[in-house]
Amino acid sequence: MAEKQKRLLQGNGACVQGALYAGMRFFAGYPITPSTEVAEGSARELPRIGGRFIQMEDELASMAAVIGASVAGMKSMTATSGPGYSLMQENIGYAYITETPCVVVNVQRGGPSTGLPTKVSQSDTMQARYGPHGDYTAIAVAPSTVADTFSETVRAFNLSERFRTPVTVLLDEVIAHSREIITIPEKGEIELIERVKATVPPEKFVPFEMTPNKVSPMAAYGEGYRFHVTGLTHDPMGFSTNEAKEIGPKLNKLRDKIMNYTAEIEKLRIEMMDEAEIAFVSYGSVSRASLQAASLARSAGIKVGCVQFCTVWPFPDDTLKEVLSGCRKVIVGELNMGQIVHEIRRILPDDVEVHSVLRYDGEIITPMQLLEKLEEVL
Amino acid sequence: MATAEKQKSDVVLKYLRPKKKFPSVWCPGCGNGIVMGAFLRAIDKLGYDKDNVAVVSGIGCSSRLPIYLDFHTLHTTHGRALPFATGVKFARPGMKVIVITGDGDALAIGGNHFIHACRRNIDITAILINNYIYGMTGGQGSPTTPSAAISTTTPYGNAEKHFDPCDLAIGAGASFVARATVYHTPQMERLIGEALEHRGFSLVEVISNCHTYFGRLNRQGDPVAMIKAFKDNAVAKARAEKMTAEELKGKFVIGGLYRSDKTEFCDEYQKVVDAHLVK
Numbered sequence: 001m002a003e004k005q006k007r008l009l010q011g012n013g014a015c016v017q018g019a020l021y022a023g024m025r026f027f028a029g030y031p032i033t034p035s036t037e038v039a040e041g042s043a044r045e046l047p048r049i050g051g052r053f054i055q056m057e058d059e060l061a062s063m064a065a066v067i068g069a070s071v072a073g074m075k076s077m078t079a080t081s082g083p084g085y086s087l088m089q090e091n092i093g094y095a096y097i098t099e100t101p102c103v104v105v106n107v108q109r110g111g112p113s114t115g116l117p118t119k120v121s122q123s124d125t126m127q128a129r130y131g132p133h134g135d136y137t138a139i140a141v142a143p144s145t146v147a148d149t150f151s152e153t154v155r156a157f158n159l160s161e162r163f164r165t166p167v168t169v170l171l172d173e174v175i176a177h178s179r180e181i182i183t184i185p186e187k188g189e190i191e192l193i194e195r196v197k198a199t200v201p202p203e204k205f206v207p208f209e210m211t212p213n214k215v216s217p218m219a220a221y222g223e224g225y226r227f228h229v230t231g232l233t234h235d236p237m238g239f240s241t242n243e244a245k246e247i248g249p250k251l252n253k254l255r256d257k258i259m260n261y262t263a264e265i266e267k268l269r270i271e272m273m274d275e276a277e278i279a280f281v282s283y284g285s286v287s288r289a290s291l292q293a294a295s296l297a298r299s300a301g302i303k304v305g306c307v308q309f310c311t312v313w314p315f316p317d318d319t320l321k322e323v324l325s326g327c328r329k330v331i332v333g334e335l336n337m338g339q340i341v342h343e344i345r346r347i348l349p350d351d352v353e354v355h356s357v358l359r360y361d362g363e364i365i366t367p368m369q370l371l372e373k374l375e376e377v378l
Numbered sequence: 379m380a381t382a383e384k385q386k387s388d389v390v391l392k393y394l395r396p397k398k399k400f401p402s403v404w405c406p407g408c409g410n411g412i413v414m415g416a417f418l419r420a421i422d423k424l425g426y427d428k429d430n431v432a433v434v435s436g437i438g439c440s441s442r443l444p445i446y447l448d449f450h451t452l453h454t455t456h457g458r459a460l461p462f463a464t465g466v467k468f469a470r471p472g473m474k475v476i477v478i479t480g481d482g483d484a485l486a487i488g489g490n491h492f493i494h495a496c497r498r499n500i501d502i503t504a505i506l507i508n509n510y511i512y513g514m515t516g517g518q519g520s521p522t523t524p525s526a527a528i529s530t531t532t533p534y535g536n537a538e539k540h541f542d543p544c545d546l547a548i549g550a551g552a553s554f555v556a557r558a559t560v561y562h563t564p565q566m567e568r569l570i571g572e573a574l575e576h577r578g579f580s581l582v583e584v585i586s587n588c589h590t591y592f593g594r595l596n597r598q599g600d601p602v603a604m605i606k607a608f609k610d611n612a613v614a615k616a617r618a619e620k621m622t623a624e625e626l627k628g629k630f631v632i633g634g635l636y637r638s639d640k641t642e643f644c645d646e647y648q649k650v651v652d653a654h655l656v657k
Contacts, residue, residue, distance in 0.1 A: 061494070069466065076465070222450070
């Protein structure tokens with residue numbers, strides 16, 4: 001790799017670079033700490049490549065503009081943090097039901113409400129799954145390093161285009177504001193996925209067609225296909241329906257197009273799990289502490305491993321069960337009052353002990369804290 | 379049917395979706411259909427390519443209008459039509475983007491988006507059908523419900539003041555502002571046409587009848603009586619300028635109210651792109 005491809009970047013900067021690499025051409029956002037650098041970077045970079053940046057009047061509008069631009073054919077993204085993420089839920093729900101690809105970056109900070117604008121948190125883990133009202137299936141990815149932030153942002157765009165759905169990048173304040181050297185991949189080094197485009201004659205176009213994989217080919221406004229998009233529950237032609245026989249299939253489509261293809265979405269980082277009897281399980285910035293704690297424990301002769309979720313949603317039930325099958329104890333670290341731990345408890349047999357290390361005072365979980373818990377449960 | 383009327387309806391039929399089931403959701407006698415007809419005749423006169431027209435709306439009776447039209451149509455969330463339309467327009471600046479909205483949609487839940495779309499002067503035409511009430515949810519008070527008027531949420535008379543959408547748009551920076559009524563349809567058609575051809579944010583407020591709720595609750599009679607009242611109370615701008623405030627009481631001014639040639643947002647952004655594009 002050429003030396004010039006190495007860059008010293010913040011997580012937020014790597015997010016912008018990853019988005020540009022993935023083909024982002026439209027960004028709409030509203031300033032909020034600790035995500036603002038994503039908007040600033042997009043404002044700087046997008047006009048230089050003929051893209052578009054717009055600062056909207058609030059997060060409701062930002063999410064709306066992102067969807068509008070995606071319907072018009074552009075790969076689009078917004079970035080925000082807790083309070084803004086709450087405001088975006090309305091139109092994220094619209095993106096779910098209208099099956100509009102887009103990427104939403106949520107740089108998590110402490111809450112509820114205005115909470116802790118400059119302090120780290122992972123308390124939006126469940127909001128990324130169940131944020132908008134109604135039934136749907138969510139995809140969320142979570143980086144743990146600056147380099148990860150680049151590649152996970154690319155992956156978020158790929159997943160959103162592949163599945164015609166909004167994808168959340170669950171960053172946290174620590175990664176967003178850490179500076180690390182990353183190597184920007186060459187063009188073509190990471191495969192880019194584009195939405196499947198409509199190829200049938202316009203009069204045969206069914207915008208929400210029930211295809212075998214439940215993802216309907218998409219047309220952009222202005223490409224000769226005139227179609228209707230609505231947030232009302234709709235039939236395959238896109239027109240609202242109150243018919244039970246049409247409502248069920250539409251909602252099943254939102255679920256099945258994702259849940260039938262979880263192998264394409266799941267991503268776990270598994271370290272030191274050979275013969276591991278105890279596992280640290282975490283995601284995001286906590287995974288850095290987990291990794292160090294596990295390697296310290298290993299050097300002390302304790303059989304500890306490390307499992308990190310790179311995809312948080314959909315939750316990798318079966319894969320995780322398999323990965324943790326040799327463990328009698330699991331220690332889950334997260335920066336909240338206990339969210340992902342309930343998913344882990346749900347999938348593991350009753351005789352596996354599940355322990356939590358929780359922190360929600362704005363500070364990080366340290367390797368020492370995890371080791372203290374390890375000592376306690378040994 | 380008289381020949382002229384037949385020609386009119388043929389024009390409208392050209393732009394209705396062939397597969398969309400009618401009847402519409404609107405009550406018989408609703409003004410929304412009159413606005414739809416005027417809008418389509420204006421589009422036809424301008425000869426726009428259907429593929430180059432996007433019609434965006436929010437939630438409410440008027441926001442159902444795009445569903446029937448053979449354009450690109452985006453029926454969005456309550457109050458958010460303008461930011462969705464902003465995304466479409468900014469991504470495809472060559473496209474004609476029209477927002478159909480109502481008084482509750484544009485001025486209450488979407489009030490912030492409304493003033494900022496005006497401020498940006500983005501090239502979108504907003505047609506705001508003002509019937510002074512929330513129709514779809516059954517007759518609640520809106521930001522244009524007049525003081526003392528009855529609605530289901532102001533059962534003893536509205537204690538609030540109302541917005542004048544045109545004044546609000548002019549104050550917020552819109553560069554074309556006009557008002558019409560569902561009685562003055564040739565004028566409405568002409569004003570919508572002018573708004574569509576204007577580069578910048580344009581607002582056409584159309585005063586319309588909700589006899590089902592506003593009319594019934596305020597004893598204003600059937601659609602014909604309500605529309606006749608629009609005829610009686612509308613004052614052309616030129617005439618209004620010669621009238622006193624006392625004479626204008628209870629009346630409203632119709633016609634082109636404001637126009638300026640300030641720069642448009644997408645054009646200005648394109649200048650930024652042209653200056654900074656890395657070739």
